[in-house]
């Protein structure tokens with residue numbers, strides 16, 4: 376389908392092509408100097424001490440949870456409204472997911488009150504996710520976790536460069552996890568990264584991503600090391616040099632791309648609010664901190680046939696999506712939650728069939744925004 380307004384757009388220019396080509400010509404393709412440069416640049420952009428690049432956002436979460444000591448018998452609290460990977464990475468370690476509700480119909484990030492209700496002596500990790508690039512109540516969650524001796528790990532996949540109270544999203548807990556999947560605000564195709572201010576944690580993350588080895592092939596090639604020991608059971612979650620080179624170029628473009636997203640989000644919000652359709656709402660009317668507008672979610676009026684709505688927008692050339700089915704609604708997870716963990720989610724369950732994601736990205740010019748708004752208005756006024 377040739378969309379007039381695609382949901383997202385990958386904006387890769389000559390700079391990325393040249394950077395990846397240079398790596399391919401250099402003779403060193405696996406984790407080396409480009410990865411180290413990408414890590415330094417990302418850490419600097421966020422104002423954190425350490426960054427560890429990995430193969431994808433799921434691997435980032437898996438390693439962060441492992442370093443937090445999450446394991447069998449433990450519980451970890453995740454939002455009911457997030458991508459499956461936030462939960463899956465903890466299940467890999469044998470831990471039990473417990474779902475927390477959205478804060479409200481306006482603030483779709485995790486409810487701190489519900490997190491408090493769901494903490495038990497077995498809770499080891501709490502994982503806020505910056506839904507759509509919007510900041511959860513990270514300061515309160517950080518204080519809560521600290522007071523109770525629980526580890527805070529951020530799923531910041533939607534939110535590179537988002538900030539709250541002068542700090543980067545991703546920097547409030549022990550570690551923050553990013554994804555550079557193809558539809559993210561910046562992309563390396565596949566890719567991920569963990570930030571932390573803790574040097575020992577960064578060291579462990581760095582070893583775990585490469586089989587638990589004390590040196591990688593690049594260190595031996597560059598004569599920094601002659602051999603290696605393996606200190607712990609690790610994984611192969613290394614990022615390669617081509618992706619790191621692309622990531623460096625994408626990172627340079629991220630501030631401008633974020634400004635464009637922000638402008639587009641403001642226009643789209645005003646356009647939709649001006650339609651004056653009863654029951655139609657755009658969440659995050661009073662966002663915390665600085666959002667980076669990863670996705671643009673709306674809530675349809677109660678009783679709207681969402682499939683009809685999305686089909687009609689598609690007929691106008693407007694691509695839509697749905698972020699996300701709640702974590703306890705999947706065939707595989709229903710079995711997991713049969714033992715509990717998905718109780719008390721009134722807000723998430725009241726919005727799950729009304730959520731629709733409209734197009735968002737630096738590609739949205741005024742004409743595209745007008746088309747989206749007109750299409751939404753046409754379909755809901757006819758309803």
Ligand SMILES: Cc1ncc(COP(=O)(O)O)c(C=O)c1O
Pocket residue numbers: 431432433434457458460461504530532533553554555556566567
């Ligand atoms: C909120 C969230 N968490 C985790 C991930 C996992 O990232 P990846 O696809 O890079 O493994 C994604 C994206 O896909 C995501 O949107």
